[in-house]
Amino acid sequence: MAEARTYTAPRGVLVPLALAQFICSFAGSNMNVMLKDISRDLNTTVQGVQVTITIFLLVMAALMIPGGKVTDRYGRKRCFMAGLALYGVGAVLSAASPGLGVLILGNSILEGVGTAMLIPPVYILTTLLFTDVPSRARAFGAIMAAGGVGAAAGPLIGGLITSAISWRAAFVFQALVIVLIILLGRRIKDPLPPDPARSFDIRGAVLSAVGMVLFVMGILAADDNVALMLILLVLGALVLEWSFRSMRAKERAGGEPLVSTSVFRNHISNLGLVTQLTQWLLLMGTSFVVAAYLQVVRGYDAVETGVIFTAATLGLLVSSLLAERLAKRRAQRTLIIAGFVATIAGIGVLLAIASVHPSFWASLPGLLLIGLGVGVMLTPSVNVVQSSFGEDQQGEISGLSRCVSNLGSSLGTAIAGTILVASFTSHAYAAAMITLAAIGLVGLAAAMFLPRGLAAAGIPPTAPRESG
Structure with missing residues (x-):
């Protein structure tokens, strides 16, 4: 394990790994502000674009655990590079899409599979290359922050690119970032050799x-x-x-x-996984519903919608930056509960103010609260799940954890999006957001059942030493 330190400078390794997490998270949310542009350009419906986004998130969820398992057989860096290449091809194909079918192939399938191949190596390589606890904690903090900011900033960046150039240029942007990651990632060396004899379920x-x-x-x-x-x-x-x-x-x-069934017998971990699924369901569900409502019902363009979402981005960024300090002062359970309370309150504020003041600024306070709430509880939930197992099971639980997070994202877009696109009215918007708030209460209940004082303050998230 210590041998990994001789391969490359930690900072040089961290940049491509964090960028990879950023672009994959960005891809999951930036299309939300392109709904009108894509549906008009490809002669389809907003529901068609919703299906594209949902399938992308679902493919990631379905293949995330298998993606982690194959790294043992073929090598972590090799899978990382192959995933990046496949993702890049998907981005280019999406940019050139003549219709919805090709967009689904490029974005939902190729980018989804590519993400499932490259994300597990990000976490495994980080664990192998950052061998002492402080540097590993900082590395994972940077990677998780990059992922959170990518998901939250996706609408703003996507909106700016779409309004200035075209929605297709947003996929070109993704392809260019992938090329940059591949160039930077050449310096990464896999500390462990692949094991072709490793079995695969x-x-x-x-x-x-x-x-x-x-x-x-x-x-x-x-x-x-x-x-x-x-x-x-x-x-x-x-x-x-x-x-x-x-x-x-x-x-x-x-x-x-594929996954040891023993991981499902851990009561604390199961509760933590429920909170993780719910958090990402709330974040991605809110992102899609609010973006679709603002564009289709209120008539805002992509950049206006993206600017409104800067409130959520700011909230998530601030709470992510304060995560380490909060972890030293408050128990993980307390932070998760506070996060759900803030997020549910944010949905309430979003609906209350927007119904009274239907102006450009009416959505900002609610989205800010949602961003703050989600940001506060993301890291503690990971800590709760990971710290429930010993080192020998970290690979399995990490893969399952990422699978559950992506499944939550796809469920959020599917559930809330389906309610909204059924009629595209203010009542449908309210029904979708109320449904999300109700699901948030389920996550809050799971958090309240977590043991008090769980996971001592300041414990960094433990990641897999190796997959499986």
Whole structure:
């Protein structure tokens, strides 16, 4: 492990890794301000663009754990570079899309698969290359901050690019950043050799991916066909149950499952995972619904919508910068509860002020509160989950944690977006936001069941020493 220090300077390694997390998070939210432009240019509907965004987030969630597992067989840097290359091809294809089908192929599939390949190596390489606790904590803090800012700043950057040039230029921007990461990443050296003999649970990977896809597609079908929605939801649940049983059987037979079923027997971790899923559901659900409402119902353009979202960006950035200081003074449980309370209150303020003062500035206070709330609880939730396991299980729980976060993002866009696009009225907007607030209460309840004094103040998030 100490040998990793001789490969490259830590700062030189951290830049491409943090940039990779930034661009992947950016890709998950920047399309929200392009809804009108893309739907008009590609002769489709806002619902079509919603499906594109949801599938992108869903592909990431479905393949994140398998993406972490294959790094052992083929090497962390090799998977990182391959993921970047695939992502770049997807970005270029998206920029040149003549229709929605090609956009889904480029953005949802190629960029989604590329992200699932490159994100696990980001965390694994960071753990391997930053071997002492203080430097590792700072490195993960920088990477998580880059991801949070990327998700929050996506609407502003995307809006500026779309208004100044075109929505297609936003994908060119992504491709250029990918090229920069590839150039900077050449100095990274993998401290551990690949293990081609490492087993891979293909059945578990396929079943878990199919189950998640069926479940989320069921939610997307809600506004068109209730019977189809119910069928897909039931099928998704059954396939996920089959996946769990398959992994448990493989584990009992002495094999290596996609995820050890023992991780699901940890009560504290399960509660932490619920808070993680809910946080990203709230962040991405709010981002899509507010952006779509402002553009389609209120008639704002991409840059105006992006400027409004700077309030959420500012809130998330401020709370992220204060995360380390807050962790030293307050328990993880307290911070997570406070984050949910602030986020739910932000949704209430967003609806209350916008209904009374339908002006350009009416959304700012609510979005600021939402950004502050989400930023306060992101890191503590990761800490709670990671610190619930020993070093030997960090790889598995880290992959599961990232999978759950991405699943929350896709569910947020699917659930709240489906409610909004059903009618695109002020009432639908209110219904979508109230639904998000209700889901936020579920996350708050999970946080309140966490043990008091859990995870001593200041403990940095532990990341995987190696995948699996």
